[in-house]
Amino acid sequence: MSNPILVEVTRGPLVESRHRGAVAVVDAEGRTVLAVGDVAAPVFPRSAIKALQALPLIESGAAERYGFGDEALALACASHSGEPAHVAGVAQMLARANLSPADLRCGVHWPMAQSAAAAVARSGGPSALHNNCSGKHAGFLCLACAMGADTTGYFRPDHPAQRQVRAVLEDFTGTALDEDGCAIDGCSVPTWAVPLERLALAFAKFGTGQGLAPARAQAAARLRAACARQAWFVAGTGRFCTAIMAHFGERVFVKTGAEGVYCGALPGQALGIAVKCDDGAGRASQAIMAAAIARFLPLDAADRAVLAPFIRPTLRNWNDYEVGAIRTMDAL
Amino acid sequence: MSNPILVEVTRGPLVESRHRGAVAVVDAEGRTVLAVGDVAAPVFPRSAIKALQALPLIESGAAERYGFGDEALALACASHSGEPAHVAGVAQMLARANLSPADLRCGVHWPMAQSAAAAVARSGGPSALHNNCSGKHAGFLCLACAMGADTTGYFRPDHPAQRQVRAVLEDFTGTALDEDGCAIDGCSVPTWAVPLERLALAFAKFGTGQGLAPARAQAAARLRAACARQAWFVAGTGRFCTAIMAHFGERVFVKTGAEGVYCGALPGQALGIAVKCDDGAGRASQAIMAAAIARFLPLDAADRAVLAPFIRPTLRNWNDYEVGAIRTMDAL
Numbered sequence: 001m002s003n004p005i006l007v008e009v010t011r012g013p014l015v016e017s018r019h020r021g022a023v024a025v026v027d028a029e030g031r032t033v034l035a036v037g038d039v040a041a042p043v044f045p046r047s048a049i050k051a052l053q054a055l056p057l058i059e060s061g062a063a064e065r066y067g068f069g070d071e072a073l074a075l076a077c078a079s080h081s082g083e084p085a086h087v088a089g090v091a092q093m094l095a096r097a098n099l100s101p102a103d104l105r106c107g108v109h110w111p112m113a114q115s116a117a118a119a120v121a122r123s124g125g126p127s128a129l130h131n132n133c134s135g136k137h138a139g140f141l142c143l144a145c146a147m148g149a150d151t152t153g154y155f156r157p158d159h160p161a162q163r164q165v166r167a168v169l170e171d172f173t174g175t176a177l178d179e180d181g182c183a184i185d186g187c188s189v190p191t192w193a194v195p196l197e198r199l200a201l202a203f204a205k206f207g208t209g210q211g212l213a214p215a216r217a218q219a220a221a222r223l224r225a226a227c228a229r230q231a232w233f234v235a236g237t238g239r240f241c242t243a244i245m246a247h248f249g250e251r252v253f254v255k256t257g258a259e260g261v262y263c264g265a266l267p268g269q270a271l272g273i274a275v276k277c278d279d280g281a282g283r284a285s286q287a288i289m290a291a292a293i294a295r296f297l298p299l300d301a302a303d304r305a306v307l308a309p310f311i312r313p314t315l316r317n318w319n320d321y322e323v324g325a326i327r328t329m330d331a332l
Numbered sequence: 333m334s335n336p337i338l339v340e341v342t343r344g345p346l347v348e349s350r351h352r353g354a355v356a357v358v359d360a361e362g363r364t365v366l367a368v369g370d371v372a373a374p375v376f377p378r379s380a381i382k383a384l385q386a387l388p389l390i391e392s393g394a395a396e397r398y399g400f401g402d403e404a405l406a407l408a409c410a411s412h413s414g415e416p417a418h419v420a421g422v423a424q425m426l427a428r429a430n431l432s433p434a435d436l437r438c439g440v441h442w443p444m445a446q447s448a449a450a451a452v453a454r455s456g457g458p459s460a461l462h463n464n465c466s467g468k469h470a471g472f473l474c475l476a477c478a479m480g481a482d483t484t485g486y487f488r489p490d491h492p493a494q495r496q497v498r499a500v501l502e503d504f505t506g507t508a509l510d511e512d513g514c515a516i517d518g519c520s521v522p523t524w525a526v527p528l529e530r531l532a533l534a535f536a537k538f539g540t541g542q543g544l545a546p547a548r549a550q551a552a553a554r555l556r557a558a559c560a561r562q563a564w565f566v567a568g569t570g571r572f573c574t575a576i577m578a579h580f581g582e583r584v585f586v587k588t589g590a591e592g593v594y595c596g597a598l599p600g601q602a603l604g605i606a607v608k609c610d611d612g613a614g615r616a617s618q619a620i621m622a623a624a625i626a627r628f629l630p631l632d633a634a635d636r637a638v639l640a641p642f643i644r645p646t647l648r649n650w651n652d653y654e655v656g657a658i659r660t661m662d663a664l
Contacts, residue, residue: 002334009591009612012515014525016376017591017612020352044348107650114442121453131650183344184655193346259341259349279611280341280349318439318463323516 003037004331006277007284009315011324019284021260021277023292023332026200028210028270030174033296035197036331042181042193043276048257050136051077051223052172052202053189056164057139058219062146066096073226074233075135079256081236082111082130084119089233090129093138097145104128105155106137106187113236133187135233140165140189157182157190166192171212172202186258196274199263203272207253207265224253224267240286240310244293247306252293256282262289266297283326287311291332335369336663338609339616341647343656351616353592353609355624355664358532360542360602362506365628367529368663374513374525375608380589382468383409383555384504384534385521388496389471390551394478398428405558406565407467411588413568414443414462416451421565422461425470429477436460437487438469438519445568465519467565472497472521489514489522498524503548504534518590528606531595535604539585539597556585556599572618572642576625579638584625588614594621598629615658619643623664 007019022037032039054076057063063073072093080086094100111117111130120126128134137155144154144161154161170177173194181193194202204210207224209217227234231245234255244254254264260277262285273292277285290310299307315324339351354369364371386408389395395405404425412418426432443449443462452458460466469487476486476493486493502509505526513525526534536542539556541549559566563577566587576586586596592609594617605624609617622642631639647656 011376011523011591013512014374014376014515016515018610020611042346044343044346105651107652109650110446117449118453118457121450125450180345183346183348184649184653186649186655188649188651188653191343259343278350279352279613279616281611281613284611317516317518317520318441319437319520320439321516321520323518 003278004329006036006329006331007287007326008329009283009324009326011315016324019277019279019281021275021284021288022196023288024197024200024274025292025296026197026204026272028204028208028272030201032197033271034292039197040195043196043199043261044183044191044193044259045199045263046185046191046257046259046261047079047133048255048261048263049169049199049202050079051206051227051253051255052168053136053165054139054223055168055216055219056161057143058222059215060143060146060164062142065146066093066142068093068096070226070230071233073223074230076139077223077227077255078135078234079132080135080233081113081116081239082120082126082132083113083116083236086135086233086236087129090134090138093135093142097142099138099141099145099151101127101129103141103151104131104134104137106131106133131187137187155187155189162190166190169194169202171216172205173198174201196276199274200272203253203263203265203274204270205272207267207272208270210270224250224265227253240290243306243310248303252297254289254293256286260285262286264289264293266293269296271296287313287326287328288332291328295332335610336661338368338661338663339619339658340661341615341656341658343647348656351609351611351613353607353616353620354528355620356529356532356606357624357628358529358536358604360536360540360604362533364529365603366624371529372527375528375531375593376515376523376525376591377531377595378517378523378589378591378593379411379465380587380593380595381501381531381534382411383538383559383585383587384500385468385497386471386555387500387548387551388493389475390554391547392475392478392496394474397478398425398474400425400428402558402562403565405555406562408471409555409559409587410467410566411464412467412565413445413448413571414452414458414464415445415448415568418467418565418568419461422466422470425467425474429474431470431473431477431483433459433461435473435483436463436466436469438463438465463519469519487519487521494522498522501526501534503544504537505530506533528608531606532604535585535595535597535606536602537604539599539604540602542602556582556597559585572622575638575642580635584629586621586625588618592617594618596621596625598625601628603628619645619658619660620664623660627664
């Protein structure tokens with residue numbers, strides 16, 4: 001397996017580092033529109049499929065029962081930066097189902113956002129609410145409650161909530177998920193390996209509703225609308241997913257995952273996009289996703305201005321001197 | 333250019349990410365003992381050559397003039413974690429030359445160590461002293477003072493201090509450094525591209541003194557002794573460079589650099605080692621360096637126990653569940 005170099009990182013006059021990877025762009029009928037690298041290789045989608053993992057929350061009636069609006073739904077799909085409004089929003093989701101932060105089993109980490117981390121340090125340290133996955137976990141807990149299931153162990157593969165999530169993933173990817181391709185994610189829920197081209201297919205279906213049962217298509221549309229309207233809650237200040245969805249609205253859905261994964265949908269083009277950087281680098285997968293959006297979405301000048309700094313970011317050092325750049329290759 | 337895969341990152345039953353790279357091991361007479369990948373390609377050594385950049389501090393008499401002991405010399409070679417004793421040590425170096433933290437031009441970043449960052453947040457925020465390069469910059473400033481040069485602009489390529497550093501690098505690498513291979517480092521000093529095999533040669537010379545003028549060989553021995561005796565000041569709590577040098581003492585010198593670079597010396601074997609991970613990943617270059625040390629240094633059981641967790645680290649998630657591993661490939 002030797003995927004092509006898709007991103008170069010320059011410093012001064014030279015290329016300092018190189019990132020290889022694969023990109024699949026597939027339409028809602030399963031036709032491959034672009035395949036760069038080995039798109040049949042199984043990939044752990046990690047957090048890039050949080051929106052799919054959030055569908056049972058709506059389909060079960062839990063979201064309606066607990067009165068979740070756009071913010072809560074966006075948080076259920078989020079890898080948030082742990083900023084104060086993210087944390088408050090997740091706490092509110094839990095309270096709606098008479099749950100508390102102590103029920104979260106995602107583990108604790110410091111907020112991704114440096115300003116939020118500094119504030120948290122001053123007030124005593126982080127909790128599970130600051131974990132970037134806390135909104136997803138709050139969603140799983142609320143789903144378990146609405147199902148009448150025991151909330152303990154809601155993150156385990158054999159819990160009814162995770163069995164529903166697994167069935168959704170099988171439906172979207174058209175792939176049977178089995179234990180040979182199952183691992184534990186950073187927040188302890190299962191992550192199932194899926195060929196990259198099947199992830200792209202899943203997001204073509206997520207973006208259009210094609211090939212889905214009507215209730216499922218409706219739930220997908222509800223999540224896309226929530227993320228478009230509350231894009232800040234999906235990521236946070238200065239983050240790619242937030243900047244892109246805040247600008248493009250429902251024209252683009254995009255979500256990052258750990259280890260260099262990105263998934264996205266262009267509903268108007270009926271396309272799904274899936275990216276995996278071989279070495280797991282987020283700086284590369286983000287540039288690749290930005291370039292893929294620019295290639296397949298019709299853009300005006302304002303759109304191009306939003307995408308350009310993500311396709312070819314300038315690198316600056318601690319004194320803010322320009323020291324290099326990240327650039328995507330012609331294959332994109 | 334297609335360097336081999338040297339490191340795999342597993343999650344559960346699958347390989348999730350892969351890192352390619354090159355390794356050169358060269359003896360003090362310039363003979364190549366191991367060459368994996370393209371070892372002739374120029375590489376920015378970044379912070380991996382801080383010990384070479386610190387030599388003029390000793391050769392000029394500045395270190396003696398300001399009464400620098402092992403701690404200060406280790407800090408001059410360090411990418412430190414910004415822990416309290418690192419910061420205090422750098423402040424003391426500056427005070428010895430009647431300089432202040434305001435003279436530092438390395439820029440400001442939060443301490444690498446999370447515990448230190450939290451403490452700094454509580455006390456108001458980071459300063460240039462917390463920059464991992466502050467000890468090197470204090471060394472450059474003291475060198476400039478001892479030379480009677482203007483301290484302003486001590487980080488610029490044409491400053492007398494940097495011209496001395498450049499001459500040292502040319503001597504060690506046997507390579508003429510020119511502007512075509514010059515870029516700006518994270519802390520704003522110049523970084524000069526050098527073929528990886530020449531970096532390995534430089535550290536074979538650094539570890540043995542062979543091929544160097546007697547005063548230069550003596551200065552190198554002084555820095556190696558300081559780093560071995562005060563290994564904590566070269567990096568910090570829980571860091572690879574500190575753990576290795578604290579255990580092996582003068583048997584191993586090792587230093588990390590940004591973008592997946594590592595340099596090291598095995599003085600007893602008269603070998604220098606240089607590693608560059610193509611994609612810039614420190615997790616990979618560190619495992620490669622650990623494997624290279626294990627291959628070329630005679631080890632007892634205690635030595636093996638120290639190296640093993642760096643050669644094949646277990647990956648744990650936020651709940652401390654084992655989720656995967658990092659493993660080096662047979663080419664090493």
